[in-house]
Amino acid sequence: MELLCHIGNGVLSITAMITGLALVFAALLIAKLISPRSYSVKKAEAYECGIPTRGASMLQFKAGYYIFAILFLLFDVEVVFLYPWSVVMKDMGPSGILCIGIFMFVLIMGLAYAWRKGALKWE
Amino acid sequence: MFDFGKWTSCFNDWLLGTGMADWLAVLIECVIVGVIVLLAYTVLALFYILYERKLCAWFQCRLGPMRVGPWGLLQVFADMFKILIKELICLKGTDRFLFKLAPYLVITSSVIMLACLPWGNGLQIIDWNIGIFFVLAVSSVGVLGILLAGWASNNKYTLIGAMRSGAQMISYEVSLGLAIMTIIVLSGTMNINELVWAQEDAWFLFKGHIPAIIAFLIYIVAATAETNRGPFDLPEAEHELTAGYHTEYSGIHFGFFYLAEYLNLFIVSGIASLMFLGGWMPLHIPGWDGFNMVMDYIPSVVWFLGKAFFISFVIIWFKWTFPRVRIDQLLSFEWKYLMPFALANLLLMTVFVALGWHF
Numbered sequence: 001m002e003l004l005c006h007i008g009n010g011v012l013s014i015t016a017m018i019t020g021l022a023l024v025f026a027a028l029l030i031a032k033l034i035s036p037r038s039y040s041v042k043k044a045e046a047y048e049c050g051i052p053t054r055g056a057s058m059l060q061f062k063a064g065y066y067i068f069a070i071l072f073l074l075f076d077v078e079v080v081f082l083y084p085w086s087v088v089m090k091d092m093g094p095s096g097i098l099c100i101g102i103f104m105f106v107l108i109m110g111l112a113y114a115w116r117k118g119a120l121k122w123e
Numbered sequence: 124m125f126d127f128g129k130w131t132s133c134f135n136d137w138l139l140g141t142g143m144a145d146w147l148a149v150l151i152e153c154v155i156v157g158v159i160v161l162l163a164y165t166v167l168a169l170f171y172i173l174y175e176r177k178l179c180a181w182f183q184c185r186l187g188p189m190r191v192g193p194w195g196l197l198q199v200f201a202d203m204f205k206i207l208i209k210e211l212i213c214l215k216g217t218d219r220f221l222f223k224l225a226p227y228l229v230i231t232s233s234v235i236m237l238a239c240l241p242w243g244n245g246l247q248i249i250d251w252n253i254g255i256f257f258v259l260a261v262s263s264v265g266v267l268g269i270l271l272a273g274w275a276s277n278n279k280y281t282l283i284g285a286m287r288s289g290a291q292m293i294s295y296e297v298s299l300g301l302a303i304m305t306i307i308v309l310s311g312t313m314n315i316n317e318l319v320w321a322q323e324d325a326w327f328l329f330k331g332h333i334p335a336i337i338a339f340l341i342y343i344v345a346a347t348a349e350t351n352r353g354p355f356d357l358p359e360a361e362h363e364l365t366a367g368y369h370t371e372y373s374g375i376h377f378g379f380f381y382l383a384e385y386l387n388l389f390i391v392s393g394i395a396s397l398m399f400l401g402g403w404m405p406l407h408i409p410g411w412d413g414f415n416m417v418m419d420y421i422p423s424v425v426w427f428l429g430k431a432f433f434i435s436f437v438i439i440w441f442k443w444t445f446p447r448v449r450i451d452q453l454l455s456f457e458w459k460y461l462m463p464f465a466l467a468n469l470l471l472m473t474v475f476v477a478l479g480w481h482f
Contacts, residue, residue, distance in 0.1 A: 007149055012156065012249045016238035019157040020231030023164065024379060027207070031375040035210050044215040058218075058277060065290045068454060072293040075462070079300040082469075083256055083313070086304045090311035094477045097470075104470065111463070120458045122451030 067119050078107055124405070124419055128245030156248055160238050164386060167237075169199045171385035174432070175439055182443040206381075209374035214277065217371070221275035226372075226379035228268030233386040235261045240393045241315055243403045243423035254315035255307070258394065259300055262349075265383065266292045272380070273368035284367030287357050287450055294457040295348040295355075301465035302342040305334060305472045306398045309481060319402035324409050326401040330482045334472035339399045341465050343437065346391035348453070350384065353442035357450055388435055396430035403427040 045053070082100070089096045114120060138148045173188075173196065180187030188195030213219060239258050241247040251257045266289055273285020307313055309331045310321045321327075328335050348355040359367040369380045396402060403423035407415045448456070475481050 007152060009249055009251050011149070011153065012238070013235060015153045015157050016160060016235045016249060017231055019160050019238075020234030021227060022157070023161055023234065024227050024230050027375050027379070028211075031207050031209075031211060035208050035374060037210060041215075043212065053278075058274065058282075061282065061286055065286050068290050068294060068458075071458065072297065075297045076293070076300075079297060079304070082301075082304060083307070086307040087311060087313060089308045089473060090476055092477075097473055097477050100473065101470075104466065108463075108466065115459070120455060122454060 064122060071114060071119065074110065075107075124244045124423055126245045127243055127423075131245070156238075160234060160248065164234060164237060164382075167389055168382045168385050169203065171389060171435070172199045172202065172381075174435070175385070178436065178439050179443055182440070203378070206378040207375055211376055212371075212373045214371055216277040218275040218277070221271045222371075225268045225272035225275065226376055228271065229265050229383040230379050232261050232264040232268070233383045233390060236390045237386060239315065240390065240427075241319055241397065241402050242427055246403075246424065247316060250314065250316055252314045255303060255313050255318070255394070255398070258390075259296075259303070262387075262390075263293075263296065265387070268383075269368050272372070276368075276371035278371050280366075281368050281370050284359065284370070288351060288368055290450075291348055291351070291355060291357060291453060294454060295345045295461075298341055298457065298461045298465040299345040299349055301462070301469055302338040302345060303394070303398055305338040305465075305469050306331065308469065308472050308476055309335065315397065315402075318397060319404055322401040322404045324407055325482060326399065326404070326406070328399045331472065331475070332481070334468050334475055335399065337464070337468045338472070339395070341461060341468065342395055342399070343434070344461060346395060347438050347441055348457070350387045350391055350438070352384075352388065352438060354445035354447050355453060356442070356447060357453060388438060389431060392431040392434035392438065393427070395434045396427060400430045400434075401426075402430075 081103070085096070085100055089100075092099070135148070135152065138151065139145070176198070177187045177195075188198035191198045191201050213222065235249070236258050238248040239251075239254060239261075249257070269292070270285050270289045273281040273283075273288070276282075306318075306327050309327060310318055312318060312321065322330070324330075328339055331338075347353075351357075351359065369377050372380065403426050405415070405418035405421060405423070405426055407418065
């Protein structure tokens, strides 16, 4: 139960992070040492099925995804707000339903509005 | 059950007993933790590559890799070595910094998530009191890596693949979070260790009965989409987008995305087994003391890995059974069906908990 608690979670999280960075770094280093290297103009072109690339590729993109990103922001913040409530729900009892009912009502109205407006429709 | 925490505390006492400074002991322990995580990561990745290839072959009435080693067991090592000796190509016009940063983000987020999972009784590294919330937060960093990879590659296929992947992963994250929250309402804690111990008498799937089972189904669907696996593998739809966001990556650069994908499969299965199937907790049935005693003799690591591999099997099974969906079907499925259902299910669970209709 008391595993590694003398080290502290912050230090352990940073250890895991450094481990991940070290894994990528070490593997890249090994690959650089043993892999061949050559350069040619043709090889450095983007792969688009053998057809020469037309125009820039880092361009502005279809707004269809943009609306979903905004919806996601809305609902992710909502999930963040719901988490603290979910931990104490068991102790609150029936009053917990009322509290979250009002919050959920506003939220579901928002979703219904977005739905009616056609934000969920893919065009 | 054997408590692996005894080993670590024993080791810690021995280390401090040799008379070294505290910070040095902590440093040595951190290095050991890092090496263990690294080993677990690589071994799991190698295992999963073989697992997927073999299962895929069996679903299609083939034998799978058979030539290298007995039953093709050494095939993965050959593959990994091959991928290491391939040339790393950095294309003209790519954003070099972001192009090289992307694998770091993807791998690091999955390593941190792996370190949060409880492998057995006392076999857990990071144990925040907000445990499961921390895992969800770290998992969203992986999306950034994928978006960066697609954007920096200077290729239209990768850009479309990354945008699809981003839209898909952020959408399904909402219902994933709601399904996990359903169980937190039931348990009243977010600490991973406490979540496992709360399932000592019965797993949450049985404790919460109807809403927990619905949440489990929602979780499995959302997790399949979250790991970009079929039938939701749109970002890698090879007939439209060549290989999606990692088209331009070669050699081990591509290997990182490959590894992270398999590790994410293990991590979502691990979280499913933790939240719904008791983590490393053996199957206990209240009142059946003899049965519970027998179940306790099976080591906790075997329980955890067994459950995780079973759920991975189900997700791989989905991939080789269902045809791929379209992007509009995918997004409308999430926003019009899965997410409202998850919200309604959360309210249902709230009512059950408030009225005490759970075990």
